[in-house]
Amino acid sequence: MLETTIAPPGVESAVRCRGLVKRYGELVAVDGIDLDVRVGECFGLLGPNGAGKTTTVEILEGLLERDGGDVRLFGLSWDHDERALRERIGIQLQETQLPEKLTVEETIRLFRSFFRRGREVDEILEAVQLTEKRKTWVSRLSGGQKQRLSVACALVGAPDLLFLDEPTTGLDPQSRRALWELVEAYRAGGGTVVLTTHYMEEAERLCDRVGIMDRGRIIALGSPQELIASLDAEHIIEFSLPEGASLPPREELLALAGVTALHQRDGTVQLVVREPHAALPALLDALGRHGTGLADLRTHHATLEDVFVAHTGRQLRDG
Amino acid sequence: MASRLDRSPLAQLTLARFREFLREKEAVFWTFVFPVLLAVGLGVAFRNRGPDVVAIGVAAGADAGRLAAALGHAEGVRALVLPSDAVDDALRKGRVALVVASRPDGLHYRFDPTRPESRLARLAADEALAPLAGRPLPPPARIERVTAPGARYIDFLIPGLIAFNLLGTGLWGVGFALVRMRTGKLLKRFLATPMRKSEFLFSFILARLSFLVLEVGSLLLFARYAFDVRVHGSIAAVFAVAILGAMVFSGIGLLVASRARTQEAVMGLMNVVSLPMWILSGVFFSAEHFPAIMQPLIRALPLTAVVDALRAIMNDGATLAAVAGPVTIALAWGVASFAAALAIFRWR
Numbered sequence: 001m002l003e004t005t006i007a008p009p010g011v012e013s014a015v016r017c018r019g020l021v022k023r024y025g026e027l028v029a030v031d032g033i034d035l036d037v038r039v040g041e042c043f044g045l046l047g048p049n050g051a052g053k054t055t056t057v058e059i060l061e062g063l064l065e066r067d068g069g070d071v072r073l074f075g076l077s078w079d080h081d082e083r084a085l086r087e088r089i090g091i092q093l094q095e096t097q098l099p100e101k102l103t104v105e106e107t108i109r110l111f112r113s114f115f116r117r118g119r120e121v122d123e124i125l126e127a128v129q130l131t132e133k134r135k136t137w138v139s140r141l142s143g144g145q146k147q148r149l150s151v152a153c154a155l156v157g158a159p160d161l162l163f164l165d166e167p168t169t170g171l172d173p174q175s176r177r178a179l180w181e182l183v184e185a186y187r188a189g190g191g192t193v194v195l196t197t198h199y200m201e202e203a204e205r206l207c208d209r210v211g212i213m214d215r216g217r218i219i220a221l222g223s224p225q226e227l228i229a230s231l232d233a234e235h236i237i238e239f240s241l242p243e244g245a246s247l248p249p250r251e252e253l254l255a256l257a258g259v260t261a262l263h264q265r266d267g268t269v270q271l272v273v274r275e276p277h278a279a280l281p282a283l284l285d286a287l288g289r290h291g292t293g294l295a296d297l298r299t300h301h302a303t304l305e306d307v308f309v310a311h312t313g314r315q316l317r318d319g
Numbered sequence: 320m321a322s323r324l325d326r327s328p329l330a331q332l333t334l335a336r337f338r339e340f341l342r343e344k345e346a347v348f349w350t351f352v353f354p355v356l357l358a359v360g361l362g363v364a365f366r367n368r369g370p371d372v373v374a375i376g377v378a379a380g381a382d383a384g385r386l387a388a389a390l391g392h393a394e395g396v397r398a399l400v401l402p403s404d405a406v407d408d409a410l411r412k413g414r415v416a417l418v419v420a421s422r423p424d425g426l427h428y429r430f431d432p433t434r435p436e437s438r439l440a441r442l443a444a445d446e447a448l449a450p451l452a453g454r455p456l457p458p459p460a461r462i463e464r465v466t467a468p469g470a471r472y473i474d475f476l477i478p479g480l481i482a483f484n485l486l487g488t489g490l491w492g493v494g495f496a497l498v499r500m501r502t503g504k505l506l507k508r509f510l511a512t513p514m515r516k517s518e519f520l521f522s523f524i525l526a527r528l529s530f531l532v533l534e535v536g537s538l539l540l541f542a543r544y545a546f547d548v549r550v551h552g553s554i555a556a557v558f559a560v561a562i563l564g565a566m567v568f569s570g571i572g573l574l575v576a577s578r579a580r581t582q583e584a585v586m587g588l589m590n591v592v593s594l595p596m597w598i599l600s601g602v603f604f605s606a607e608h609f610p611a612i613m614q615p616l617i618r619a620l621p622l623t624a625v626v627d628a629l630r631a632i633m634n635d636g637a638t639l640a641a642v643a644g645p646v647t648i649a650l651a652w653g654v655a656s657f658a659a660a661l662a663i664f665r666w667r
Binding site (some may be wrong): 087102109112113 | 339601
C-alpha cells in the first residue's frame with residue numbers, strides 16, 4: 001500500500017498521490033491515502049460527512065497544504081507548477097456563493113477571463129442549459145441553476161481534469177439528473193473527473209471507480225460492480241422485530257441458507273444473501289420456531305451503501 | 320467573438336466591482352445621497368443667522384424699570400423684568416443668561432461663568448449700564464462685520480464631509496466587500512483559477528478611483544450650487560488629495576478585512592477604526608477644541624491629515640506643497656496599512 005515511487009513522466013495518470021496525510025491538531029483528517037486516477041476516468045470518493053473527502057480533494061486541488069505525502073496531477077506538482085496546473089483543472093467547491101448581483105453571463109465571462117485558453121461564453125451557457133437565464137442575476141437562480149452555473153465556471157477553462165465536491169447535495173431529483181448529464185457530456189469529450197459524494201446512486205451512475213472513505217482512510221477501492229460483487233452476495237434482507245421481541249442467536253441466522261453476513265444496528269437487522277428466494281423462507285421458519293413476529297421486512301439489490309455497511313458496520317447517512 | 324476587454328481579468332474584475340456596487344441600492348445611497356443630505360442638514364442647522372441676541376433678566380424692584388430700559392437700548396440685548404422668585408428658574412433653564420439686581424450697595428450680577436453666553440451677557444450689561452453709573456465707555460473707532468464665503472460653517476464642513484465619505488467608502492467598499500467574499504468562499508473559488516492575486520486586489524483600487532471622481536465631484540458641485548462653497552485652491556490639488564485619501568482608506572479597509580472571517584467581526588473592527596476618527600479628526604467641528612495634550616495624537620490620525628489638507632486647499636487656497644505635512648502623514652498610513660494587509664491577508 002505505501003509504495004512511494006512516483007509515476008515517470010509520460011504515464012497517463014491524471015491524479016497520483018501517495019501517503020497523503022492531513023492533521024488538524026490531534027485529529028487526523030486524512031490518514032495516508034494512495035490514489036491513482038487515470039486520464040478519461042470518472043473517479044468518486046464516497047463516504048459519510050466528516051470522512052475526509054473534502055479535505056482530500058482540496059489537497060489534490062492545491063487549495064490546502066498537506067502534512068505529508070506526495071501529489072502529482074499529470075505528473076506536475078503544486079509546489080513547482082501551480083500556474084500551469086491552474087490552467088488545466090476546473091474546480092467546483094462546496095457552497096461557493098457567486099456574486100449575487102452579477103448576471104449569469106457576466107459571471108461566466110469573469111471566470112473565462114482568468115484562463116488563457118477555454119470555451120466561449122455562449123458555448124458554455126448552452127452546455128449548462130442557462131442560455132435563457134443569461135441576463136438573470138445569480139441571486140434569482142434556483143438551487144439547481146446555481147449549481148449548474150458553478151459547474152459552468154469550472155468548465156470555462158476547458159479543463160483536462162474536473163473536480164466536483166458534492167455537486168448535487170441539496171438538489172431535487174430533476175436538477176440532480178440535469179447535473180449528471182452535464183458531467184457525462186464533459187466525459188464524452190475526453191475529460192477526467194474526480195468527485196465526492198455521499199449519494200451511492202450518484203457514484204454508481206457516474207463513476208468508473210469508487211474509493212470508499214471512512215475516518216481519513218480509503219477502506220475499499222474498485223468499480224461499483226466489483227465492490228458490490230465483493231460482498232459475495234447480491235441481495236440484502238432487512239428486517240426489524242416488534243418491541244420487546246428478542247432476536248434468535250446470531251449463529252443460527254448466519255447458518256441459514258445463502259446468508260453470508262449479518263449487520264445489526266438500532267433494532268434493524270441486515271442479512272447479506274446470495275438468493276433471497278432460499279434465504280427468506282428459512283428466515284421466516286427460524287423466527288417461527290422462536291415464536292417471534294416481524295415488525296418490518298424488506299429486500300433489495302446490494303448497493304454501495306451495503307458495501308460501506310459491510311466494512312464499517314455503520315450506515316453512510318449516519319455520518 | 321470575445322473582445323480584448325472580455326479577455327482581460329483586470330477589466331472583468333473591475334467591471335464586476337462596478338456592477339455589484341451600482342446594483343446595490345443601499346451602497347449608492349450611502350455613498351452619494353447620504354453625504355449630500357448630511358451637508359443639507361448641517362448646513363441648515365448651522366446656517367449663519369443675524370448676530371446673536373442675549374437675554375438679560377432684571378430682578379423686580381425699585382430700579383427695575385430704569386435698568387431694563389437701559390439694557391433694552393443696547394445692541395444685541397433683550398431685557399426681561401423677572402419677579403424675584405422666578406430668577407433662579409429662568410437662569411437654570413437658560414431663558415436668561417444673566418440677572419441684574421439693584422441693591423443698596425450697588426448692582427448685583429448673577430450668572431454661570433462657565434456658559435459662554437453668560438459671559439457675553441455680562442460684557443453687554445457692563446457696557447449698557449455704564450452710563451447709569453456715570454462713566455460712559457468711549458465707542459469703538461470702527462466696527463468690521465465679516466461673513467465672507469470661506470469663513471462660514473458650511474465652508475468648514477464640506478472638506479470634512481469629503482474626507483469622511485472617503486473613509487466610509489474605503490472601509491465599506493474594500494473591507495466589507497472582501498470579507499463577504501471570504502465568508503462566501505468566493506476568495507477561495509477565485510484562488511482555484513489561474514487569476515493573479517495582484518490583479519484581483521488592484522481591481523478594488525481601480526474601482527475605488529473611478530467612484531471617487533463621482534463621489535467627490537457630486538459633493539463639490541452640490542456645495543457650489545446649493546451653498547456657494549468655492550474651492551479657493553486648485554481643483555486638481557483637491558482631487559490629488561482625495562485620491563491619496565481614497566488609497567489610504569482602501570489600505571485601511573484592506574487591513575481591517577485581512578483576517579476577519581465573519582461580517583460581524585469586520586463591522587466591529589470598522590467601528591473601532593472609524594468612530595474615534597469621526598470624533599477626533601475635526602470633520603464636524605474643529606479638532607482644536609480637544610486638549611493640547613491630545614493634539615499630537617489627533618494630528619497623526621489619517622483622517623485628520625486628509626481633512627486638514629483638503630480644508631487648507633479649499634478654504635485657504637493652499638498649494639500641494641503647502642500641505643506636504645499632512646500629505647506625508649497620510650502617505651505613511653497608506654504604505655504601512657497596505658504592506659501590513661498584504662503580509663497577513665487570509666485568502667480562504
